[in-house]
Amino acid sequence: MSQAFRLDPLSRRTVRMEIRDAKGGLVEVVNGTPLGADELKHLDAHWRAANYLSVGQIYLMDNPLLREPLQPEHVKPRLLGHWGTTPGLNMLYTHLSRVIARRGQDMIYVTGPGHGGPGLVANVWLEGTYSEVYPNIGRDAAGMQKLFKQFSFPGGIPSHVAPETPGSIHEGGELGYSISHAYGAAFDNPNLVVACVVGDGEAETGPLAASWHSNKFLDPTVDGAVLPILHLNGYKIANPTVLARIGDEELSALMTGYGYKPYLVEGDDPAAVHQLLAATLDTIFDEIAEIQRRAREEGVTERPRWPMIVFRTPKGWTGPKVVDGVPVEGTWRAHQVPLSAARGDAAHLAALEEWMRSYRPEELFDDSGAPQPVLTQWLPTADLRMGANPHANGGRSPRSLELPDYRDYGVKVPVPGGTTAEPTRVLGGWLRDVMTANDRHRNFRIVGPDETESNRLGAVLEVTDKVWQGEIKPVDAHLSRHGRVMEILSEHTCQGWLEGYLLTGRHGLFSCYEAFTHIVDSMVNQHAKWLAVTRELGWRRPVPSLNYLLTSHVWRQDHNGFSHQDPGFVDHVMNKRSEVVRVYLPPDANTLLSITDHCLRSRDYINVIVAGKQPGPSWLDMDAAVLHCVRGLGIWEWASNDDGDPDVVLAAAGDIPTIEVLAATSILREYLPDLKVRVVNVVNLMRLQSPKEHPHGLPDAEFDAIFTTDRPVVFAYHGYPMLIHRLTYRRTGHEHLHVRGYKEEGTTTTPFDMLVMNDMDRYHLVMDVIDRVPGLARRAATVRQQMVDILARHHEHTRRTGEDLPEVVNWEWRPA
Numbered sequence: 001m002s003q004a005f006r007l008d009p010l011s012r013r014t015v016r017m018e019i020r021d022a023k024g025g026l027v028e029v030v031n032g033t034p035l036g037a038d039e040l041k042h043l044d045a046h047w048r049a050a051n052y053l054s055v056g057q058i059y060l061m062d063n064p065l066l067r068e069p070l071q072p073e074h075v076k077p078r079l080l081g082h083w084g085t086t087p088g089l090n091m092l093y094t095h096l097s098r099v100i101a102r103r104g105q106d107m108i109y110v111t112g113p114g115h116g117g118p119g120l121v122a123n124v125w126l127e128g129t130y131s132e133v134y135p136n137i138g139r140d141a142a143g144m145q146k147l148f149k150q151f152s153f154p155g156g157i158p159s160h161v162a163p164e165t166p167g168s169i170h171e172g173g174e175l176g177y178s179i180s181h182a183y184g185a186a187f188d189n190p191n192l193v194v195a196c197v198v199g200d201g202e203a204e205t206g207p208l209a210a211s212w213h214s215n216k217f218l219d220p221t222v223d224g225a226v227l228p229i230l231h232l233n234g235y236k237i238a239n240p241t242v243l244a245r246i247g248d249e250e251l252s253a254l255m256t257g258y259g260y261k262p263y264l265v266e267g268d269d270p271a272a273v274h275q276l277l278a279a280t281l282d283t284i285f286d287e288i289a290e291i292q293r294r295a296r297e298e299g300v301t302e303r304p305r306w307p308m309i310v311f312r313t314p315k316g317w318t319g320p321k322v323v324d325g326v327p328v329e330g331t332w333r334a335h336q337v338p339l340s341a342a343r344g345d346a347a348h349l350a351a352l353e354e355w356m357r358s359y360r361p362e363e364l365f366d367d368s369g370a371p372q373p374v375l376t377q378w379l380p381t382a383d384l385r386m387g388a389n390p391h392a393n394g395g396r397s398p399r400s401l402e403l404p405d406y407r408d409y410g411v412k413v414p415v416p417g418g419t420t421a422e423p424t425r426v427l428g429g430w431l432r433d434v435m436t437a438n439d440r441h442r443n444f445r446i447v448g449p450d451e452t453e454s455n456r457l458g459a460v461l462e463v464t465d466k467v468w469q470g471e472i473k474p475v476d477a478h479l480s481r482h483g484r485v486m487e488i489l490s491e492h493t494c495q496g497w498l499e500g501y502l503l504t505g506r507h508g509l510f511s512c513y514e515a516f517t518h519i520v521d522s523m524v525n526q527h528a529k530w531l532a533v534t535r536e537l538g539w540r541r542p543v544p545s546l547n548y549l550l551t552s553h554v555w556r557q558d559h560n561g562f563s564h565q566d567p568g569f570v571d572h573v574m575n576k577r578s579e580v581v582r583v584y585l586p587p588d589a590n591t592l593l594s595i596t597d598h599c600l601r602s603r604d605y606i607n608v609i610v611a612g613k614q615p616g617p618s619w620l621d622m623d624a625a626v627l628h629c630v631r632g633l634g635i636w637e638w639a640s641n642d643d644g645d646p647d648v649v650l651a652a653a654g655d656i657p658t659i660e661v662l663a664a665t666s667i668l669r670e671y672l673p674d675l676k677v678r679v680v681n682v683v684n685l686m687r688l689q690s691p692k693e694h695p696h697g698l699p700d701a702e703f704d705a706i707f708t709t710d711r712p713v714v715f716a717y718h719g720y721p722m723l724i725h726r727l728t729y730r731r732t733g734h735e736h737l738h739v740r741g742y743k744e745e746g747t748t749t750t751p752f753d754m755l756v757m758n759d760m761d762r763y764h765l766v767m768d769v770i771d772r773v774p775g776l777a778r779r780a781a782t783v784r785q786q787m788v789d790i791l792a793r794h795h796e797h798t799r800r801t802g803e804d805l806p807e808v809v810n811w812e813w814r815p816a
Helices: 037-059 086-103 114-126 129-133 141-150 178-186 206-217 247-257 270-297 346-357 423-437 458-462 491-503 514-534 569-574 589-601 622-631 655-671 700-707 721-728 751-757 762-772 781-801
Strands: 002-007 014-022 025-031 106-111 192-199 225-231 260-266 306-312 419-421 444-448 485-487 507-513 546-551 581-584 606-610 616-618 633-635 648-653 677-682 713-717 737-740
Touching (some): 025 270, 037 270, 037 346, 086 114, 106 178, 114 129, 114 141, 178 225, 178 491, 206 225, 225 270, 247 260, 270 306, 419 423, 423 458, 423 546, 423 589, 444 491, 485 491, 491 514, 514 546, 514 606, 546 589, 569 581, 569 606, 569 721, 589 622, 622 633, 633 700, 655 677, 655 762, 721 737
Parallel strands (some): 260 306, 444 485, 444 507, 507 546, 546 606, 648 713, 713 737
Antiparallel strands (some): 002 014, 419 616
């Protein structure tokens, strides 16, 4: 063990730093007594008050200050909540508030163990933020009673650190995303520190394990800092945690290997832990400031080893030590509600009263129930309070993106299908200039798992690089310390970064292979729920939308095979609340430009754009594309010959389905010229729903006018067919609807063979029309047979040559 001495520049007290040698790394312990008697007293009082308020929220619905003996009717009939992690979270909040008050530090608090919700609510109530946001819950006895009763109670608030909790950007109901959210909030926020508490149970999740690497992407010259705090209290619901049982040497080696400088704060004596935590935080915040000063003033470019804390305290600290003859504090039994029968068991009720009185509430609150000055007079004020920090409510200085006119980037389309373009490559040129236009504001980033160039967005790398704080070798391309594109081969981390970035007021785009966006399904659930709740909270500011660009999609994954073929992310998103989600399937480059501009301007949505990156026909000139996107769906008159009274409607949603529908239409014109065909294209999937189901839903009269009520509709859809049936089942003519799409048939094959395997090719669509138009089957029997013969020839040709039929490869739309 080696020792070093330093002078705390703020407290002017000498502290001793121990560096404990460990195999594979070092763990530092900062000893000393930076807290004077008065400061120690008010910090401990604040912590006790937060603990008291936390216990009260879990248990009580009346008698909040224990001004009379506790009775069964004062206890909630259903006890819900989590105590085990809460006292540790409360101590950290108390001490971080001290740091803010002393240094004027801009800071927000992310809690991975979000089930410590009572602690966060308690702290924002103590600092006054809660009563400002919810004036009916004042800082007095009546307000405290409402505060207690509402927690995990019908008509009240959730038990997690939910959107209803001021100062939160992270619910933590699902574990694994705290670190990535914290780093997302810190990117491009140079003065912000994000204190991020990671639960030791949460640390066992895959997303969390990958997100430790976020420190390799944090640029100390332009970004803020993240202070990870591993809350090591030893247990999950019923089992020990892995990191609590591997020993200091291995744990230190793990954190050091991730690139952090670990500091250890541990103990069960409150006074000693207060001193140790204060000394450690003083040291760490000096260190963060020095890292940033060297990068910003001296131009130091080497990747720093950022500090982090291992905070080891007993689970359920200060709670009941023994209940019903078995140990509780420091064990898994403290995880949720230690005295689970307090309403009906006299012994539990007495133990609860003894527990709550151990915090000495008579010293903490005055006669009116307001917090005593010893709890509040030293706290940060105004928007430096973590509960009131604007970064946790849409950003300190939110601004809309400056977007160049996307019309200037459009593809020239003299006639439908007369121009070939790669839609995402065209989009990349516009995104390049979006990046440039917003560079001085540093409020736009593109994230994705190693796929920016693969997805044809490489033009953005003409004006920025991919951020990289690790070693850069001469052979590397487009890597720099200050890039605006972020790539890591972890969809979870990309999603978490972007969510944190958006929730703090900035903008972004997530580009991903379609099949692997499923990896973040559960994260989408959580974000959609967050947005749905915030829409009902008047004090929550709107935040920029979460925008997905799904490309390298199912119909062009013939080369990678079955594992890369899955369009089901759209189905997953469509299960979310209608006011939150939007899904767009632009058929060509110009519609993609229009849709993406719309999505980047929007707020409080999850926008999913599915678009191809391979060369394909451009159908609409820019004016027509804009109008089509505004409509959301419409009749393509230039492709139709129905004269207002169709025999059949051929509809498409998606770029490849559009090609097949138009190819089928051209075949029908050639072989059955008297057949009246109406072609409909859908770009906004929500238009198919009833207006009762979605605000974008097409009114029934308009839907019936376009699709008819009694004519067969053959619909070629990009994804799983059942979704179209689900969206349209309330429509009058639903029984006439026949949908073709992906039906889980795929392999490594040719592009067109993928369509044939799923019966969504032009020849199957022609046969569908023949089979469904009344009276057509007999007079078009030979045509149908020819379609079967072509498919047989296709099968033989692809298996012999490895290529699609020449008439498919060379097909072009020819106007009638």
